[in-house]
Amino acid sequence: MDSKYQPQQIEGKLYEEWEKKGLFEAKINKDKKPFSIILPPPNANASLHLGHAMYAIEDVMARYHKLLGDEVLWLPGADHAGIETQYVFEKFLRKQDKSRFDFDRQTLFKMIWDFVQENRGTMENQLRKLGFALDWKRKKFTMDEDIVAQVYDTFKKLFDSGLLYRDYRLVNYCTRCGTSFSDLEVVYIERKDPLYYMKYGPFTIATVRPETKFRDTALAVNPKDKRYKKWIGKTIEIPGLLGPIKMTIISDPEVDPKFGTGIMKVTPAHDPHDFELGKKYDLPVTPIITTEGRMDFSWYLSQKNISEKYRARAEKYHHLKVAKAREIMVADLRQDGLLIKIDENYTHRIGTCYRDGSVIEPLPLEQWFIKVKPLVADVKKLLKDKKVKIHPKRFEKRLVDILDNFIDWNVSRQIVWGIRIPAYKCKKKSKVKSQKSKVDEKWFVSIDKPEKCLICGDCKFEQDPDTFDTWFSSSQWPFATLLTQKENKFFNYFYPTTVMETGYDILRAWVARMLMIGYFSTGKTPFEHVFLHGLVRDSKGQKMSKSKGNVVNPMDMVTKYGADALRLSLIFGVGEGNDLPFSEQKVVGMRNFCNKIWNMGRFIYMNRNQKSKVKSQKPKVLDDLKKEFEAEKKNYFKAMNSFKFSQALGDSYEFIWHRLADFYIEQLKDVIINGNIEALEALENVYLENLKMLHPFAPFVTEAVWKTFNGEESSILLEKLTG
RNA sequence: GGACUCGUAGCUCAACGGCUAGAGCAUUUGAUUUACAUUCAAAGGGUUGGGGGUUCGAAUCCCUCCGAGUCCACCA
Numbered sequence: 001m002d003s004k005y006q007p008q009q010i011e012g013k014l015y016e017e018w019e020k021k022g023l024f025e026a027k028i029n030k031d032k033k034p035f036s037i038i039l040p041p042p043n044a045n046a047s048l049h050l051g052h053a054m055y056a057i058e059d060v061m062a063r064y065h066k067l068l069g070d071e072v073l074w075l076p077g078a079d080h081a082g083i084e085t086q087y088v089f090e091k092f093l094r095k096q097d098k099s100r101f102d103f104d105r106q107t108l109f110k111m112i113w114d115f116v117q118e119n120r121g122t123m124e125n126q127l128r129k130l131g132f133a134l135d136w137k138r139k140k141f142t143m144d145e146d147i148v149a150q151v152y153d154t155f156k157k158l159f160d161s162g163l164l165y166r167d168y169r170l171v172n173y174c175t176r177c178g179t180s181f182s183d184l185e186v187v188y189i190e191r192k193d194p195l196y197y198m199k200y201g202p203f204t205i206a207t208v209r210p211e212t213k214f215r216d217t218a219l220a221v222n223p224k225d226k227r228y229k230k231w232i233g234k235t236i237e238i239p240g241l242l243g244p245i246k247m248t249i250i251s252d253p254e255v256d257p258k259f260g261t262g263i264m265k266v267t268p269a270h271d272p273h274d275f276e277l278g279k280k281y282d283l284p285v286t287p288i289i290t291t292e293g294r295m296d297f298s299w300y301l302s303q304k305n306i307s308e309k310y311r312a313r314a315e316k317y318h319h320l321k322v323a324k325a326r327e328i329m330v331a332d333l334r335q336d337g338l339l340i341k342i343d344e345n346y347t348h349r350i351g352t353c354y355r356d357g358s359v360i361e362p363l364p365l366e367q368w369f370i371k372v373k374p375l376v377a378d379v380k381k382l383l384k385d386k387k388v389k390i391h392p393k394r395f396e397k398r399l400v401d402i403l404d405n406f407i408d409w410n411v412s413r414q415i416v417w418g419i420r421i422p423a424y425k426c427k428k429k430s431k432v433k434s435q436k437s438k439v440d441e442k443w444f445v446s447i448d449k450p451e452k453c454l455i456c457g458d459c460k461f462e463q464d465p466d467t468f469d470t471w472f473s474s475s476q477w478p479f480a481t482l483l484t485q486k487e488n489k490f491f492n493y494f495y496p497t498t499v500m501e502t503g504y505d506i507l508r509a510w511v512a513r514m515l516m517i518g519y520f521s522t523g524k525t526p527f528e529h530v531f532l533h534g535l536v537r538d539s540k541g542q543k544m545s546k547s548k549g550n551v552v553n554p555m556d557m558v559t560k561y562g563a564d565a566l567r568l569s570l571i572f573g574v575g576e577g578n579d580l581p582f583s584e585q586k587v588v589g590m591r592n593f594c595n596k597i598w599n600m601g602r603f604i605y606m607n608r609n610q611k612s613k614v615k616s617q618k619p620k621v622l623d624d625l626k627k628e629f630e631a632e633k634k635n636y637f638k639a640m641n642s643f644k645f646s647q648a649l650g651d652s653y654e655f656i657w658h659r660l661a662d663f664y665i666e667q668l669k670d671v672i673i674n675g676n677i678e679a680l681e682a683l684e685n686v687y688l689e690n691l692k693m694l695h696p697f698a699p700f701v702t703e704a705v706w707k708t709f710n711g712e713e714s715s716i717l718l719e720k721l722t723g
Numbered sequence: 724g725g726a727c728u729c730g731u732a733g734c735u736c737a738a739c740g741g742c743u744a745g746a747g748c749a750u751u752u753g754a755u756u757u758a759c760a761u762u763c764a765a766a767g768g769g770u771u772g773g774g775g776g777u778u779c780g781a782a783u784c785c786c787u788c789c790g791a792g793u794c795c796a797c798c799a
Contacts, residue, residue, distance in 0.1 A: 003759070188797070195799090207799060220799090256798055264799045273798065349797065394727075398794080401726060405795075505794085535793095539735080573736055573746070578728085579793085581735060585748055592761040603758035650737070650746080662763070669758090 001605060001708060005598035007562025011700045015128050023717050024133045026073035028493045035065040036073040036494040038478050039127075039134060040502045040510075044078035044141060045085045045116045048126045050536040050544065050582060051503060053554040056567040056697075057533055058501045059132045060645050063696035066133070067721035073494050075481055076127065076134040078120060080142045082418040082470040083177065087355050089115055089417070100178075105416055105465075112417045113143075126555060131563045131699045133717075138485060142473045143419065146484040151473050152422045152447045154521050159423075159445040163371045163520075166423075166443055168285070170275045171410055173363040174353035175293030179414040180367060182469060183407065184509050186351040186360050195346035196330065197261070199338045201238035201247070202231075206260030208348065209270070210333065211295065211326045214242060216265040217283040223251035225262055241332050242300060242310045250281050269364050285364050291414075293361060295325045322361070367412040367466075368421065375516035376403045382515065388525040391643045392577040395504060395532050402508045409513070411469045418467025422446060425462050426455035475513035478526035500527040503535060504577060531643055534579035536570070544582075557587055564698035565591035571697060572653065574646050593653060594701045597694065600661050601705035604684050607672050618678045619671055625664050628655070629686050636693055637723045649697050656690050684709075692721045 018024060026036075037058050042048060062074040089112050090100055100108055120141075127134060140147055158164040171180035193208045200219070207213065221228040231249045238247050254277070255264055268278030269287040278285060290296050297318040301311070313332065317325050333339040351360035380403055382388050383396065390396040412421065426442045443464075444454040453461040473480075478500065482491040502511065511530055518526030537543055538550040545551065557566040568590035574580045632655040639648035660683075668679045688709065695702040695716050706716040 001758090004761070005759095205799085209799085254798080259798060267799090271799070348799090351797095398727065401795080508794085575737075575739095578736090583735070583748080586735080588761080589747055592759095595759065595761045599759035599762090601758085606758070646737085654746080661759090665758085666763080 001598070001602045003599075003602070005562075005595045005701055005704075007564065007594070007700060008559070010704045011129070011131065011558075011563055014700055014703050015131060018133070018715070018717065019128075019136065021715070023715060024074070024135050025137060026071060026075075026135050026494070028487065028489055029071045032069065032071035034073070034494050034498070035062075035070040036075070036482075036497040037062060037499050037501060038481055038497055039074060039076045039132075040500075041077035041079040041140075041142065041474070041477065042123050042127075043081040043084055044120045044123065045081065045088060046119070047122055048130075048554055050552055050554050050570075052127075053130055053566060054503065054533045054536065054570055055127075055132065055501070056130065056570055057531070057645060058499075059130075059567070059699070060571070060696040061499060061501070062133045063699060063717070064640055064721075066717055067692055067695065067719060069720055072133075073138070074132070074134050075138050075140070076124070076132075076136060077140040077477070077481060078123065078142070079470065079474060080116065080417065080419075082413060082415055082467065083179065083181075083355060084470075085116060086112065086415050086417040087177065100416070108416050129555065129558050129563060130567065133699070138481075140481045140484065142470075142477075144484070147473070147480050148419050149447065150480040150483060151419055151468065151476060154476055154517060155422060155468075155472075156445045156447055157521065158370060161520075163374065164445075165369055165371065166366055167369050168364060168366045170269075170272050170362040171365050171367055172351060172360045173291060173365065174355065174358060175291060175361055176356055176358045177353060177415070178291065180363075180365060180410060180412065181353070181360070182410050182471075185354045187354045187357075188349045189352055190347055190349050192345065192347050193350075195260070195343040196333075197340040197343070198333060199340055200263075200265070201236055203228075203263050204261045204340055205263055205265050206343075207265060208346065209267070209326070210329055211322060212267045212270045212288060213240070213265055214245075214297075214300070215269055215286040215288040216245075216247065216267050217278065217286065218266040218281065219247050219249045219263055220252050220255050220266050220277060221249060221263050222255040222257045223253060225255075225257045227257075228263060239336075239338070241329060241336065241338070242314055243307065250277075252277060252280070270362055272362050275362070275364070287364055289322060289361055289363060291363060291365075293322055295320050295322065367410050368423065368464075370409040370411060372406045372408055372516065375520055376406050378519045379403055379512070379515040382519060382525050388515065388527065389529050391529060391531045395507060395530075395577065398504075399507060399512060402512050406508075406512065409469075411472045412464075412466040413469050414466055416467065418470065419473055421464045421466050421468055423464045424450060424453070425464065426453050426459055427461055428453070428456040428459040471509055471513055472517075474510055475517040476521065478514060478518055479522050495522065495526075496524050497527045499529045499531055501531040501533065504532040505535060507532065529643070532577050534574070534577055537579055537581050539581050539583040552582055552584075557584070561587050561591040562594060562700065564594050564700050568593065568649070568697055571646055571649055573650060576644060576646065593657065594698060596657055596661060597691070597698070597701050598705060600656070600665065600687060601691075601708065603665065604680065604687055605708055607680055608684065619668060619676070621664065621667050622679065622682045625660075625682060625686060628659060629689070632659075633689075633693070633723065645697075652690065652694055652697075656694070660686060660690070692716060692719055 039055060039058065042052055058074060062072050066072045093099060103111065172183065172186045173180045195206050195208055196210050197204055197206050198210060203219065221232065223232070228249065232251045233249065235246055235248045237244045266274045266277050266283060268275045268283050268285045270289060288296055295317050297314045300314045301318065317329065320328070330339065352358060353360055380400065383400065390399060423443050423445050426444070442455065446454060453459045478497050479495060482495050485491070500511065500514070514526050542548065542550060554566060565587050569587040570580065572590060632651060635651050636648050639651065665683065668683060672680050691702045691706055703716050707714055
């Protein structure tokens with residue numbers, strides 16, 4: 001044995017051997033208790049960041065349960081990460097002076113597919129370098145054919161159950177990404193924008209969006225507002241930039257008389273609040289901004305009998321970007337004497353795209369929505385019946401809160417990189433003309449490509465060009481990955497999975513949805529336990545981000561200090577579910593701990609090999625050692641079985657280093673060197689037992705030492721850990 | 724505006740109603756022809772954010788105030 005533990009020379013070889021010997025492979029074994037975890041699938045296209053290294057907690061569980069003798073499945077996978085990946089790919093295209101609009105759908109998809117395949121191996125090998133006991137033979141990709149079939153199946157079931165509907169409503173649209181987002185993907189920021197006070201017939205209104213006023217469909221006041229009471233219900237003519245418009249004054253208690261002038265313009269097509277008002281009072285939805293973020297005045301220009309002045313204006317505005325149009329219109333308003341004043345100090349919050357930071361436009365679009373209410377009710381029952389338990393407990397409250405406030409889920413995305421929605425629109429014109437007819441009546445869903453229209457039977461139906469929100473496929477991950485394994489019974493044996501372990505930041509986006517869709521599809525909870533870990537931050541507690549330049553590459557840490565050291569540093573001394581500030585110092589400390597483990601082994605091993613046959617008295621201190629070790633073991637199992645891994649590790653650390661090494665070995669050093677076999681054996685037993693207990697946390701160093709003691713062919717993973 | 728988390732040694736955090744509030748790093752002093760200098764022994768460093776309450780006993784439970792952060796909702 002070397003005088004120092006050198007992980008770089010050992011880790012790669014050990015992992016290869018584990019994988020080759022199939023030690024991570026799961027089988028159906030009726031005599032054993034199944035224990036399963038599905039790895040939250042990292043983005044197939046990207047490298048791992050430190051947050052991914054937190055999956056070490058899952059490895060701790062997987063290896064611990066292997067040692068307990070359970071049948072363990074830890075299933076790896078990769079996510080196609082729709083928007084993320086398409087965004088990265090478009091950046092890559094831009095470098096070559098191209099854009100996605102230069103390619104047709106099939107070509108673009110194929111290009112991204114190849115791009116992802118090229119990069120996919122990186123992430124997988126990084127997971128190996130971290131020592132994760134993943135069953136690679138069962139790995140899945142969200143775009144695998146069989147997974148897609150599963151996703152289609154779920155979509156059809158939702159459709160058939162009436163939980164899916166198509167609706168024309170305001171969605172969060174990023175005109176730069178060219179797609180809508182769910183509400184979870186909108187980031188609100190505080191911003192200063194001019195608030196324009198405009199003359200509006202007999203009134204003054206305040207708005208930050210004068211460019212949308214052409215499509216206002218009403219004015220709204222508070223019913224109790226004395227200033228405007230006499231106007232309610234009246235329709236008046238108001239001079240505007242493009243000539244007079246007719247406007248009806250409605251009243252709604254939601255209008256705040258104290259804001260601005262107490263009278264608001266209602267633009268159902270471009271403001272979520274106004275859209276709701278529009279629905280309530282049956283106002284038409286009349287868009288004026290396109291999905292490209294440009295003004296659309298074609299509705300105006302197609303009219304006859306407009307004066308040359310107004311036509312010229314409309315033509316000037318037409319097709320301008322929103323910001324530019326606003327600028328010009330404000331100038332025109334001023335010219336017409338319609339602008340009263342500008343409040344330059346108005347701050348408000350606006351939605352921006354989480355991906356590229358551009359302003360989100362609320363646009364009316366037809367999209368697929370999942371009715372979440374019934375699903376939420378089922379999940380709440382699961383929680384109440386303790387079919388699924390949340391650790392640490394405080395997150396259960398948050399989950400319930402999330403469920404109570406879940407709004408219908410928009411699953412349509414207008415990007416190419418994703419799973420195409422298997423919905424088709426009947427093109428036959430319906431004979432009955434009814435404005436109130438629901439938009440989804442003309443749609444059908446089919447898992448296989450349909451040969452004829454399932455509604456009318458003979459039209460040239462069209463497939464929805466949209467793809468699914470990435471979370472829609474992810475929400476099915478626990479059961480989809482198991483149902484698509486070769487053995488039929490694999491699913492029955494391992495489902496519901498035992499634990500879902502992930503960061504608390506995706507409790508809403510992922511965990512809640514997995515529970516909803518998982519229960520809907522299988523009638524069971526997808527996992528019995530949810531364990532949530534915190535976020536890795538930098539040493540000052542700041543979020544790591546590329547723009548801040550404080551990102552630590554986990555692989556650098558592995559190269560420098562070994563995978564065990566990195567893993568230990570992410571678990572040691574961290575309260576369950578708490579964020580942890582990452583410091584290289586701590587990794588160094590854990591590297592030292594690994595070295596300590598190694599050298600304790602070295603000391604015992606050296607003396608074992610030169611055992612002399614001197615028989616002497618059994619040292620008294622051995623009784624204390626036994627007692628102390630029994631107590632440690634008890635604590636260890638208690639902590640491990642209640643998801644308190646940090647505590648289990650902390651206790652072991654304390655015992656191994658400061659009791660076993662600093663106290664007992666020091667006490668027994670002389671008698672051992674003099675050949676006291678009893679003392680040596682007692683130490684060896686306790687040490688090797690501790691090696692097993694520590695193996696889930698530090699798999700490499702423990703395995704390396706184990707092999708020294710028990711031969712190259714042995715593996716600590718084949719040992720039993722008993723309480 | 725709503726919810727949650729946190730405030731403990733210089734720094735980062737443990738301690739989850741019960742021994743003298745602990746660890747890592749940092750600081751100071753000393754040891755070692757050594758299993759390990761990636762070591763060991765020891766020292767300094769604390770009114771547990773302030774105040775009040777419950778209790779035989781509170782960092783821990785309750786109330787209140789102050790401060791920091793996160794998530795959610797978002798009125799033109």
